[in-house]
Amino acid sequence: MVEVLNSGFYSTIQDFGRVGVQNYGVPHSGVLDRYAASMANILLGNDENAAVIEMTMTGAKLQFNCSTLICLSGANMSPKLNNLFIENNKVFKVHKHDVLSFVKLESGFRSYLAVLGGFQTETIMGSKSMYKGITAKYDLRKGDVLDVLTCSLTNTEHHARLKIDNFYLKTSVMAVFKGPEFNLLSNEQQDKLFSNSFTISKENNRMAYQLKEPLENNLKPIITSAVLPGTVQLTPSGKLIVLMRDCQTTGGYPRVLQLKEYAIDVLAQKFTGNMLNFSLKL
Incomplete structure (x- = not known):
């Protein structure tokens, strides 16, 4: 024991x-x-x-x-x-x-x-x-x-x-795929997702990591749909939320990105104040 x-x-x-x-x-x-x-x-x-x-x-x-x-x-x-x-x-x-x-x-x-x-x-x-x-x-x-x-x-x-x-403990790059609602974003919004750096806020835990910098958002909420660990949601206020292993199973915010499995491991080793960048994988 x-x-x-x-x-x-x-x-x-x-x-x-x-x-x-x-x-x-x-x-x-x-x-x-x-x-x-x-x-x-x-x-x-x-x-x-x-x-x-x-x-x-x-x-x-x-x-x-x-x-x-x-x-x-x-x-x-x-x-x-x-x-x-x-x-x-x-x-x-x-x-x-x-x-x-x-x-x-x-x-x-x-x-x-x-x-x-x-x-x-x-x-x-x-x-x-x-x-x-x-x-x-x-x-x-x-x-x-x-x-x-x-x-x-x-x-x-x-x-x-x-x-x-x-x-992987040191990198700030998060490999992602396009989420189901990614194509609803404007070209400018899409560009900002991949050209800007984002800071991990103090609101981070096993359920989700919230990012400080907002992304201007004019998308409407979606019908409640399935989400997964690694889903990146965009709230009406423009806040990006990266769901983690203890996340809920459904959500009503647009799912703009999806982290690759390995990127969840990378993010799990980050904490408040760390910076990250999204990198699109085709």
């Missing part, structure tokens, strides 16, 4: 989310940065969909009450195992009473902790992803105890490591 000594700013259990239940109004949910979570799981030999802890801005403090293997990926939060610094994207042994902690955020915004076999928490509608109103808990709190698989580390050596190109 793993005990949460300190949950950090906002930590949750996530996998790849819920599929096939959006017709009931249930969000996809799941890890915001699939690339990072997949890398941590793959290095451990897990299914890439195995449940991980997603930590936002600051890391949690966790005590292991069994022996297992762990791997971190995504944001660099200066992780320490028993007060010794460890690296991302490398497998480490942990023993009973070992403590994992984090010092400060060095790059990125969200870090992912994978354990051998994945976190063994409750499965609801085919997923372990925490979401308010769906799972009993929607984030981790001090005192929570998480089940994990126990393994014997006797006479085992694990050198699994992967050199990952962290360019």
Whole structure:
């Protein structure tokens, strides 16, 4: 088992989310940065969909009450195992009473902790992803105890490591496709979408990222229609909203762009004040 000594700013259990239940109004949910979570799981030999802890801005403090293997990926939060610094994207042994902690955020915004076999928490509608109103808990709190698989580390050596190109943590370019209502925009509006830079506002979370700079808008609201993680909506006030994994399943604002899957990973590692640009992919 793993005990949460300190949950950090906002930590949750996530996998790849819920599929096939959006017709009931249930969000996809799941890890915001699939690339990072997949890398941590793959290095451990897990299914890439195995449940991980997603930590936002600051890391949690966790005590292991069994022996297992762990791997971190995504944001660099200066992780320490028993007060010794460890690296991302490398497998480490942990023993009973070992403590994992984090010092400060060095790059990125969200870090992912994978354990051998994945976190063994409750499965609801085919997923372990925490979401308010769906799972009993929607984030981790001090005192929570998480089940994990126990393994014997006797006479085992694990050198699994992967050199990952962290360019995606630094780039500001978001690859997008045209959204269903893109062609309703004027040529001038379309040009501004791709020539202007946009700033991430303080209104950013697992549901959506709002951008500061408005885009002049004269489009009428649409009939409520399906939206997806990565959909970029344009509000009547001209505000651009980029939907993320916990977004609603329908909306009435024009859907002017759609982020590529990889671009959602990129955006998940950005925070308030960061700049971004949209790049159209044909």
